[in-house]
Amino acid sequence: MKNIDDYQNKNILVLGAGMSGINASKLLKQLNANVWLNDANPLKSDAKEELKKIGVEVIDAKQSPKILDDYNFDLIVKNPGIFYDNELIKEAIKRNIPITVEVEIASQVSEAPIVGVTGSNGKTTVSTMINDILNEERTTGCSYVAGNIGVPASTVTTKATKDDDIVLELSSFMLVGIKTLHPHIAVLNNVFSNHLDYHKTRENYVNAKMRITENQDENDYFVVNFDNEEWRELSKRSKAKVVPFSYDAVSTDGAYVKDEQIFFKDEFVMNIDEIRVPGQQNVQNALAAIAVAKIMGQSNSAIKKALSTFGGVRHRVQYVLTADGRKFYNDSKATDIEATQVALRSFKDNVVLIAGGLDRGYTFEKLEKDFADHVKAITLFGETKELLADTAKKAGVKNIKIVNNMKEAVDEAWAMSEEGDIVLLSPANASWDQYDTFEQRGDEFIQLVEQKTGRKEEN
Numbered sequence: 309m310k311n312i313d314d315y316q317n318k319n320i321l322v323l324g325a326g327m328s329g330i331n332a333s334k335l336l337k338q339l340n341a342n343v344w345l346n347d348a349n350p351l352k353s354d355a356k357e358e359l360k361k362i363g364v365e366v367i368d369a370k371q372s373p374k375i376l377d378d379y380n381f382d383l384i385v386k387n388p389g390i391f392y393d394n395e396l397i398k399e400a401i402k403r404n405i406p407i408t409v410e411v412e413i414a415s416q417v418s419e420a421p422i423v424g425v426t427g428s429n430g431k432t433t434v435s436t437m438i439n440d441i442l443n444e445e446r447t448t449g450c451s452y453v454a455g456n457i458g459v460p461a462s463t464v465t466t467k468a469t470k471d472d473d474i475v476l477e478l479s480s481f482m483l484v485g486i487k488t489l490h491p492h493i494a495v496l497n498n499v500f501s502n503h504l505d506y507h508k509t510r511e512n513y514v515n516a517k518m519r520i521t522e523n524q525d526e527n528d529y530f531v532v533n534f535d536n537e538e539w540r541e542l543s544k545r546s547k548a549k550v551v552p553f554s555y556d557a558v559s560t561d562g563a564y565v566k567d568e569q570i571f572f573k574d575e576f577v578m579n580i581d582e583i584r585v586p587g588q589q590n591v592q593n594a595l596a597a598i599a600v601a602k603i604m605g606q607s608n609s610a611i612k613k614a615l616s617t618f619g620g621v622r623h624r625v626q627y628v629l630t631a632d633g634r635k636f637y638n639d640s641k642a643t644d645i646e647a648t649q650v651a652l653r654s655f656k657d658n659v660v661l662i663a664g665g666l667d668r669g670y671t672f673e674k675l676e677k678d679f680a681d682h683v684k685a686i687t688l689f690g691e692t693k694e695l696l697a698d699t700a701k702k703a704g705v706k707n708i709k710i711v712n713n714m715k716e717a718v719d720e721a722w723a724m725s726e727e728g729d730i731v732l733l734s735p736a737n738a739s740w741d742q743y744d745t746f747e748q749r750g751d752e753f754i755q756l757v758e759q760k761t762g763r764k765e766e767n
Contacts, residue, residue, distance in 0.1 A: 309466045310417045315341040319380055322364075323371060323396070324387025325351050331460040332385050332410035333364045335417070338466070344379060346371060373399035381405055385413065388481035391506055409485035411476065414461035416488060420452075420468035423600055424489070426478045426520045427497025427533075429647045430593045432457050433585075433621050434497055435477040437597035440618055442473050444610035451475060456482060473604070480516040481506065490523040493603055494548065495531040495596050499539060500646045505668060514542070524548035531599045533592065534558045551603060553595035555588060563595040563602070570595065572602045578612045585620040587654025623750040625651050625734075631761035633727030639734035640750030645674050648736035652682040655732070659683050660725040662717045662753070664690035665737025672699040675736065679703035685724040687717045691741045713742070714749070718756040731757075 318341050322333045325347035336343045345351075345359060346367040356366050367375060373396050384400050384407045392398070400407060415422060425435045435453050442451035449471030452464040456477040468474055476491070480503055499517055507513040521530045525547050532543040534552035543550045553563040563572050570577045570591075583594050594615055601611050620626050621641075628636040639651045643665070652659060659682045672692070676699050679686070685707035688696050693710050700708050709720040721731045739749040754765055 309338075310419055312339065312416055314416065315339040315383075315413070317342065318382040320344070320383045320385060321346060321367075321375070321379065321381045322385045323347075323390055325349075325355070326387055327458075328410040328460045328462075329385075329387055330355070330359070331462045332413060333359060334362065335410075335413060335462040335466060336385070337362050337364060339413075339417075344381075346375060371396045376400060376403065376405070383408065385410060386485070388479060388485060392484075407485065408487065409482050411455055411461040411478065411482050412486045412489050414465040415476070415486075415490070417462075418465035418468060418474060419470045420449075420465070420472040420474045422489075422491040423473065423475045423493045423495070423604075424478050424491030424520050425475065425495040425497065425596075426480070426483060426517050427495070428500040428502045428517075428644070429650060430497045430589060430596075430624075431477050431479075431495075432641070433590065433593045433624055434495060434596045435475050436621055437593060437615065437618060438495075438600050439475045440614040441597060441601045441606055441611050442475070442604065444614045445607060449473070453477070455479075478520055480513055483519040484516040486519055488523060491520065491528070493529045493531060493600055494520045494524060494546075495600060496520065496533065496539065496542065497593070497596055498533050498536070499542070500644065502644055518542060518545055521546040521548055529603050531562070531596055531603075533596070534562075535592070551599050553592070553599045555592050555595065563599040565591065565595070570598060572598060575608075577602075577608050578615065582612060582616045584616055584618055585625070587625060587650065589650040589654065590620075590625070623747055625654055626750075627766065628754055628757055629761065629763050629766045631757075631763050634722075634725050634729050634731055636757045636761075637730060637732045637734075638750045638753050639732060640739070640746045640753060642734040642736060643738045643746055645670065645672060645736050648675065648734045649678050651732060651734040652678045655682060655730045657682055657684065658728055659730045659732050660721045661686045662688075662714075662721055662731070662733045663696055663735045663737070664688040664693045665735045665739055665749075666741040667691035667695075668738065670737075672696055672736065675699050676703045679705055684729070685709075685721075687711055687720040687724070689713055689717050689742075690735070690737060692737050696736070714752050715756055718753065718760055722760055 439453035451473040453475045454464045456479040528548040530546040530548040534554040551562040552559040557564045623641040626638045680703040687709040743749040
């Protein structure tokens, strides 16, 4: 960990007592800052005691602008999920109080080089693939993965040395709050239209994603999906060396597919069918990971070994189990239309789909062709169930069931399926109408499938 004095004796308010907030508070105390922590909900007594022991003062009050009157803050470190139209944040901006995020401070103390990964879909899978490859055949140090994947960046940047590597999964919520974060290699996996409730416009969302490369220079690398014209154009904004990856072999200057084989430039790396996880999207994810690995000097044998044993990431087209000839997959992370399209295209035409969730004002016409091509039956619940049912009817899906909850959805999916079918949870919506997180939704699906089949999740 680098010793920096940027925060010494500064009065800093940390907003949000999730994992990133608590770890940001601990790191800031190590950097000799004066730290106050505030959350919208009161902290549990044991967490409060732990923080008090290291000198963090907990403010048990609503996230109100009044807090700014009671203290003289030099900086606010906010949970990435707190909107910028939050009243306290708006007032802080008016008062010219700088606002940052935990991953920014964590990156400033890192001795290890950073690989940053972002994208609307697939960034967790890409980050995990890269980390697995970098740890394969390694003789010195190790690679850590952190960030939006659920591990606060500060928990790894404080212990990593110059012999290690850090792979950071970076969400748009995180990136909009950074100013100095400088990955040596940055990855843009794809960009769709997500989180417009937070960013307000698609332009703002895209610009947030592109902040991953804004501090890079000609000594760095920007790995970009070239299978979309917009993304190719976005790559021109970067000062770094652009390294493309392409499933459609749009460019052969990086990682690409040709005749069911993966190449990096002119060098054969591995066959597509050696990648353990199914679907075109996972080939694209592997291409991004391979591009990073080759830049970092990893051998083809290390790449092949890691990707041929990679079993996927929980809640992302995750194979659960097989029962009575039916295969069950958990894709609860599919919180948007594009993710569900990708999941459906991973299979043929025998999918029994479970979908639905929070109504964000979207319509689902884009799913009509995918429903027609891949879905034999569908069971729907959540706020968007009627909208999705309309799309399924237009697509010609004959067997449509509307239910109230996940248990009923799993029961109906079992009843509608037969030997050889895929039962797929891929909601195309956020989970917040009935669940706190997409993980909670996926875990319930797995538990209900286990109960229904009498089998256990297979690893």
